Amino acid sequence: MAERVFCVDFGSAYTKVALRRDPTADSALLACAGADVDFWVPTVVAVDRRGADPRLEFGDRAADLRSGGGIDVYTNFKKDLFTAPTSAPGKPVVSPLDALLQSEEFVTLAARYGVQSPQVAALRSMAAAARTLVAGPGERVVSLEGHRQANAVKLVYNFFLWLRKQVLDACARLPASGLKFEDFPVRVTVPAVAPSSDLASHPSCKLLREALHRAGWPLHAEQPFVAEPEANAIGILTKAANALTRSGRVNLGQMFNKGPLITVMKGDHNYPTYRALVIDVGAYTTDLAALFIDTGGNPVETADGAGFGVTQRSVPFGVSDLDQSVRAALPPDKKAWLESAPHKEFQTFQRTYSGESKGYRVAGLGVIGGEPDRPALSACLDQFTQRLTDEVTKFCAALPSVSMQELVLTGGGNNIPAVRDALIAAAQTGGVRFVKTHAPDLKRGKAGAPLVDKLDETFARGGSALGGASLYFERSYY
Ligand SMILES: Nc1ncnc2c1ncn2[C@@H]1O[C@H](COP(=O)(O)OP(=O)(O)OP(=O)(O)O)[C@@H](O)[C@H]1O
Ligand SMILES: [Mg+2]
Numbered sequence: 001m002a003e004r005v006f007c008v009d010f011g012s013a014y015t016k017v018a019l020r021r022d023p024t025a026d027s028a029l030l031a032c033a034g035a036d037v038d039f040w041v042p043t044v045v046a047v048d049r050r051g052a053d054p055r056l057e058f059g060d061r062a063a064d065l066r067s068g069g070g071i072d073v074y075t076n077f078k079k080d081l082f083t084a085p086t087s088a089p090g091k092p093v094v095s096p097l098d099a100l101l102q103s104e105e106f107v108t109l110a111a112r113y114g115v116q117s118p119q120v121a122a123l124r125s126m127a128a129a130a131r132t133l134v135a136g137p138g139e140r141v142v143s144l145e146g147h148r149q150a151n152a153v154k155l156v157y158n159f160f161l162w163l164r165k166q167v168l169d170a171c172a173r174l175p176a177s178g179l180k181f182e183d184f185p186v187r188v189t190v191p192a193v194a195p196s197s198d199l200a201s202h203p204s205c206k207l208l209r210e211a212l213h214r215a216g217w218p219l220h221a222e223q224p225f226v227a228e229p230e231a232n233a234i235g236i237l238t239k240a241a242n243a244l245t246r247s248g249r250v251n252l253g254q255m256f257n258k259g260p261l262i263t264v265m266k267g268d269h270n271y272p273t274y275r276a277l278v279i280d281v282g283a284y285t286t287d288l289a290a291l292f293i294d295t296g297g298n299p300v301e302t303a304d305g306a307g308f309g310v311t312q313r314s315v316p317f318g319v320s321d322l323d324q325s326v327r328a329a330l331p332p333d334k335k336a337w338l339e340s341a342p343h344k345e346f347q348t349f350q351r352t353y354s355g356e357s358k359g360y361r362v363a364g365l366g367v368i369g370g371e372p373d374r375p376a377l378s379a380c381l382d383q384f385t386q387r388l389t390d391e392v393t394k395f396c397a398a399l400p401s402v403s404m405q406e407l408v409l410t411g412g413g414n415n416i417p418a419v420r421d422a423l424i425a426a427a428q429t430g431g432v433r434f435v436k437t438h439a440p441d442l443k444r445g446k447a448g449a450p451l452v453d454k455l456d457e458t459f460a461r462g463g464s465a466l467g468g469a470s471l472y473f474e475r476s477y478y
Contacts, residue, residue: 001476002220004179006167006186007468008160009228010208012078012284012320013412014040015159017167018465020242021179023477027240027469029462030170032059039462041166044343045155046073058162063343075343076320077152077159079284082191082204083316085146099144101127153207160215185220186212189468191285191314192227199225223473228464229289229312233278235467236408236438236459237261237291242471250477252300252307255470260435260451261293264404269297273402277434279392279423280464281413286315286388288395292402311399315391319413322384323350329376334368353377354416385419389426396427405432409439410455410463417441 003023009016016039017030029039046062048055050070057065067073100106101124110120171181194202200209205225212219243254256262264274278289289312293300300307323346327335338346349360349368359370369377407427414420420439427434436451440460444452459466471477 002185002222002474004184005220005469005474006184006217007189007226007231007465008163008186009189009231009462009465009468010078011040011043011282012076012318013043013282014461015043015163016040016462016465017163017170018240018462018469019171019184020469020471021177023471023474024242024244026242027235027466029458029465030167031173032166032170039458041163042075042343043078043159044073044075045077045159046071056158056162058159059166060344066340066342068340073343074155076284077155079316079320080145080148080152081156081207082193082284083145083149084203085143085149097127098124149204149207153211156208157211157215160212160217164216183218185224186217187220187223187468187473188212188225189228189231189464190225191316192229192287192289192312193314196223196227196230196310199227222475226468226473227287227289227310227312228282228285228314229278229280229287230291230310231468231470231473232280232287232410232464233276233289233291233408233467234470234472235463235465236278236410236453236455237276237406238467238470238472239459240466240470244471244477248477250471250474252472255472259453260404260406264293264295265300267295267297267299271404272297273400274404274406275399275402276406276408277396277399277427278408278410279414279427280411281388281409281419281423282318282411283320283413284316284318286318286391286411286413288313288315288392290395290399292399313395317387317391318411319350322380322413325380325383326353326377329380330368330373333365334373337362337365338368351415354381354418381416381418385422388413388419389422392423392426393429396429396432405434407434407437407439408463409437410460412461414460415440 005020007018018027019030020027031038032041041059042063044059044062046057046065048057048071062073065071065073107120168181188208190199190205190208193199193204199205209219209224237259238255239258241255243251245251253262253265256265261274264271273294274292276291280287289310292309292311293307327338330338338349352358352360353369359367359373361367407424409420409423414423424437434450436453438453438455440455442452442454
């Protein structure tokens with residue numbers, strides 16, 4: 001039985017950590033000293049090889065660095081961890097060296113240095129021949145994804161080692177409690193790559209588990225992993241509250257009493273079925289979840305479990321894909337600048353062009369995303385939004401109709417007004433109505449209009465970590 005727990009929402013762009021220090025304490029996000037925004041840290045690792053020994057930097061300090069000149073900045077390594085190394089059928093296995101030699105970038109670089117194309121072709125065949133000689137017949141050639149995943153495991157280990165120190169330091173700054181925080185188990189939220197009960201045996205979660213263990217994190221014994229969308233829904237719907245009944249069982253009635261769900265849980269013949277639809281637009285994945293309950297109009301009996309049926313899907317498509325298409329759509333000099341820009345500068349550019357429709361001024365280069373770039377950037381945003389709305393429409397089409405629904409929009413991608421508005425519209429396809437919508441930057445409707453819950457950053461970005469730390473996931477309290 002875990003009375004106390006940490007939950008790490010290991011985000012592709014930002015990592016957030018929540019703590020539940022007692023069974024009935026509210027889950028709370030932990031402040032990381034020196035972080036620009038106190039409860040999250042950029043999921044970035046940098047290796048500085050300029051000195052005698054390589055030096056590692058993490059989080060905000062790494063996000064300030066630019067790759068090149070002996071510094072390598074690693075971002076998006078969560079994606080590499082969760083990308084299966086087995087190649088798709090029919091797709092040849094390519095080593096990283098071959099991928100480099102065969103790439104368009106390599107050809108461009110060769111041309112820039114005056115290397116003739118027959119020389120490039122000769123180099124390619126020489127490398128292939130040398131590899132065959134060295135490897136010998138039948139020896140396994142590791143795929144590009146395999147190399148990337150192995151590298152990601154090393155980065156994840158180092159990142160979690162550093163994160164552990166940040167988390168324990170943050171706990172040491174809390175009012176004295178006599179608690180031994182270093183013994184608290186951790187649960188990690190991961191994309192919904194498998195049903196919740198099977199997550200721990202998923203190959204990528206096994207690698208993550210091993211890295212966490214080596215980095216000194218004691219894992220939660222019963223449920224070390226929880227799917228991001230489900231954790232997110234619980235965080236938002238409970239508003240991070242945890243409660244026990246007098247007999248020491250989880251008190252779901254009290255935990256969910258902040259919203260319309262409580263009407264259903266108490267037993268109401270007009271509202272026997274309920275669903276919370278969650279759309280979390282992250283950097284790497286867009287996570288969709290539907291939490292469903294059918295009370296038959298009777299009060300919910302939670303002794304046998306939480307009572308929600310969960311349908312969830314993680315689509316490997318997120319803001320990092322938008323970033324990639326935006327870079328590709330810009331003129332070469334702007335593309336090149338954005339490719340090597342420090343993580344933090346890129347984020348500022350991201351916010352200005354997608355939210356305020358403004359450009360970002362760069363010394364010596366002019367404005368990126370100004371008037372001349374607008375048509376190209378708008379097209380990228382339109383395509384991104386279209387793919388997301390298609391996914392939402394497909395996901396919702398397979399869900400049964402219910403008597404009451406709430407809509408929850410979270411993740412950094414929902415900070416983009418065009419994305420958020422399109423997703424709200426897509427979720428209402430076919431006349432579906434939500435009694436309450438939770439999202440960042442929502443305007444309150446007129447009297448009688450459906451309820452809105454304007455999420456602040458704590459819930460819009462920290463909802464998964466808060467929910468993952470919830471008593472809801474402690475089966476021993478049911
Ligand atoms: N106002 C904004 N405008 C544009 N993009 C934004 C805005 N706010 C945040 N983002 C971007 O949204 C992305 C997703 O942020 P989020 O914190 O949800 O990602 P994550 O949880 O790390 O990713 P994942 O859950 O996929 O692993 C980030 O790339 C972030 O920079
Ligand atoms: Mg996320």
